[in-house]
Amino acid sequence: xxxxxxxLTSSIGKKxxxxxxxxxxxxxxxxxxxxxLQLLISDNGKSFNxxxxxxxxxxxxxxxxxGLYAGILLHAIQGILIALQNxxxxxxxxxxxxxxxxxxxxxxxxxxxxxxxxxxxxHMGDFWYKVKFTDTLEMITYPGxxxxxxxxxxxxxxxxxxxxxxxxxxxxxVALGLHLIHGFQxxxxxxxxxxxxxxxxxxxxxxxxxxxxxxxxxVIPLIMYFSKLSNY
Amino acid sequence: MQLTLxxxxxxxxxxxxxxxxxxxQAEEHMSFLEMLDVLNEKIVSEKKEPVAFExxxxxxxxxxxxxxxxxxxxxxxxxxxxxxxxxxAYKSGDTITIEPFRATxxxxxKDLVVDRSSFDNIIQAGGYISVNTGQAVDGNAIPVNRDDAxxxxxxxxxxxxxxxxxxxxxxxxxxxxxxxxxxxEKLPQGKIEHNTRVKNMIxxxxxxxxxxCSNVGACGVECPKEIPMDNIAAMNRSYLTSxxxxx
Ligand code: HEM
Ligand code: SF4
Ligand code: FES
Numbered sequence: 001x002x003x004x005x006x007x008l009t010s011s012i013g014k015k016x017x018x019x020x021x022x023x024x025x026x027x028x029x030x031x032x033x034x035x036x037l038q039l040l041i042s043d044n045g046k047s048f049n050x051x052x053x054x055x056x057x058x059x060x061x062x063x064x065x066x067g068l069y070a071g072i073l074l075h076a077i078q079g080i081l082i083a084l085q086n087x088x089x090x091x092x093x094x095x096x097x098x099x100x101x102x103x104x105x106x107x108x109x110x111x112x113x114x115x116x117x118x119x120x121x122x123h124m125g126d127f128w129y130k131v132k133f134t135d136t137l138e139m140i141t142y143p144g145x146x147x148x149x150x151x152x153x154x155x156x157x158x159x160x161x162x163x164x165x166x167x168x169x170x171x172x173x174v175a176l177g178l179h180l181i182h183g184f185q186x187x188x189x190x191x192x193x194x195x196x197x198x199x200x201x202x203x204x205x206x207x208x209x210x211x212x213x214x215x216x217x218x219v220i221p222l223i224m225y226f227s228k229l230s231n232y
Numbered sequence: 233m234q235l236t237l238x239x240x241x242x243x244x245x246x247x248x249x250x251x252x253x254x255x256x257q258a259e260e261h262m263s264f265l266e267m268l269d270v271l272n273e274k275i276v277s278e279k280k281e282p283v284a285f286e287x288x289x290x291x292x293x294x295x296x297x298x299x300x301x302x303x304x305x306x307x308x309x310x311x312x313x314x315x316x317x318x319x320x321a322y323k324s325g326d327t328i329t330i331e332p333f334r335a336t337x338x339x340x341x342k343d344l345v346v347d348r349s350s351f352d353n354i355i356q357a358g359g360y361i362s363v364n365t366g367q368a369v370d371g372n373a374i375p376v377n378r379d380d381a382x383x384x385x386x387x388x389x390x391x392x393x394x395x396x397x398x399x400x401x402x403x404x405x406x407x408x409x410x411x412x413x414x415x416x417e418k419l420p421q422g423k424i425e426h427n428t429r430v431k432n433m434i435x436x437x438x439x440x441x442x443x444x445c446s447n448v449g450a451c452g453v454e455c456p457k458e459i460p461m462d463n464i465a466a467m468n469r470s471y472l473t474s475x476x477x478x479x
Contacts, residue, residue, distance in 0.1 A: 003475065006435075007475050010434060010435065010438055010471075011404075011406075011434065011437070011438050011442075011443075011444040011445070012434060012467075012468055012471045012472070013475075014444060015444055015445065015468070016472065082444055082446075085443065085444065086401070086402035086403065086404070086443035086444060086446070088336060088441075088443075089335065089336050089337065089402060089403035089404070089441055089442055089443030090334070090335060090336065090400075090401060090402060090403040090443060091334060091335060091336040091403065092334050093334070094300055094303055094331055094334060095238075095240075095251065095303075095329055095331060096300075096302050096303030096329045096331070097303055098302065098303035098304055101304075101399055101448075101449065101450035101453040101454060102401065102448035102449050102450040102453075103448075103449075106446055106447065106448040106449070107401050107446070107448055109446060182447075185447075186446065186447040189447045189461075189464070189465045189468070190445075190447070190468060191468065191469075191472070192465050192466065192467075192468035192469025192470075192471075192472055193465070193469075194462055194465030194466070196462075
């Protein structure tokens with residue numbers, strides 16, 4: 001069994017963990033987006049609330065969500081540790097810094113990650129915590145549905161009436177988009193998946209995905225904020 | 233041409249270093265090292281301590297002439313070592329900042345000279361093939377595929393200068409280590425010990441305190457032998473394969 005600890009503490013083993021957890025979080029981003037786009041259906045939140053009820057009660061989803069929390073923690077803690085170790089390995093800085101080589105993003109993954117982490121705390125505190133651990137949400141029953149569901153839609157709609165919350169979301173999404181512009185293709189290199197034939201394709205998909213997913217998420221608070229404005 | 237040099241001076245590893253300014257007269261035909269020779273002549277004639285810098289072949293093959301010139305290892309020219317850089321790359325009136333390579337695993341010995349024993353230790357951990365002594369084997373006795381031979385040569389071009397580490401914001405030695413691993417892996421003689429070599433060299437690389445690759449790509453840009461970043465991905469692949477599929 002010593003090979004496992006030896007592997008996981010090696011530089012490449014640590015990067016493998018970053019890469020696999022990163023790709024897992026990417027797959028989560030896709031599923032989470034598809035669910036949340038239901039916020040934009042104009043049925044006063046019915047489909048979204050029923051979906052939210054399913055997500056918070058289904059036992060399989062519960063198990064997966066524990067994996068997700070573990071994945072985020074592992075990725076964030078490992079990422080910050082790697083960044084600190086790398087800083088120590090570099091030691092002192094040069095007097096002249098040309099920034100000629102390597103993108104700003106690739107050198108600031110931990111900074112961008114910290115922004116994302118901060119955003120996640122705000123996001124989870126505002127929705128996840130309030131939905132799970134407080135009684136502040138109203139219960140409603142929909143015709144044709146024989147159980148009561150929490151009105152999560154209203155919580156989201158109220159949050160996105162506040163321009164500052166919308167701005168925090170947009171900043172968080174910019175950080176996420178930038179993190180992924182480097183992270184997506186980097187994850188494949190860390191796994192050793194690089195080849196002249198398919199690496200250019202991965203790079204293009206990575207950029208399209210990063211920009212696309214951030215924009216798609218950004219649309220939700222923006223539409224909800226501006227549609228509220230136009231209702232007055 | 234009239235130049236102002238801002239050179240790093242540091243007595244020894246323990247001492248704190250600082251920049252020193254010198255004005256010198258150079259020719260554009262001089263190599264960068266010849267220009268430093270002129271500087272040292274001047275310093276010696278003033279009865280002071282000359283600037284220590286490493287050099288050996290002065291033809292771009294030994295990898296000793298390590299220094300960072302205006303923030304770039306081996307200066308501004310792609311695919312060029314410091315000894316092959318010529319003063320025609322600069323113009324009269326320029327100020328040139330010269331610093332040692334910086335990485336925790338490359339401690340400064342004096343002025344511009346750093347200790348790169350950490351690289352030697354990585355090579356000693358597996359950057360070789362084991363052969364029993366005896367008569368030299370006929371070079372053509374083992375057939376090598378033409379493409380494999382040129383791939384191996386592309387990686388073998390690494391001169392172990394350390395510019396990759398110097399350029400990397402993480403102080404990572406992955407370009408060097410991967411070039412050495414892949415060069416041997418491509419050839420029949422090197423394949424035999426490949427799995428143990430990969431594990432041992434990477435273990436040593438970590439032990440020397442080098443950083444972890446974030447796929448920034450600065451190493452490939454600064455490498456005077458233009459060793460491509462693909463080597464690192466190939467090394468990751470080899471390492472994962474040997475950890476998960478071999479004893
Ligand atoms: C949904 C959120 C996130 C996703 C989808 C994501 C995705 C990724 C991916 C795919 C990589 C590339 C892995 C590699 O280079 O092999 C990566 C790298 C990284 N991530 Fe994240 N990440 C997220 C959140 C975070 C957070 C919260 C932090 C930490 C505070 C963080 C810190 C890092 C760091 C430091 C790296 C660079 C590791 C290295 O290059 O050595 N990430 N991320
Ligand atoms: S990979 Fe390039 S920069 Fe690094 S040691 Fe070899 S020749 Fe020098
Ligand atoms: S002195 Fe040998 S490579 Fe420059």
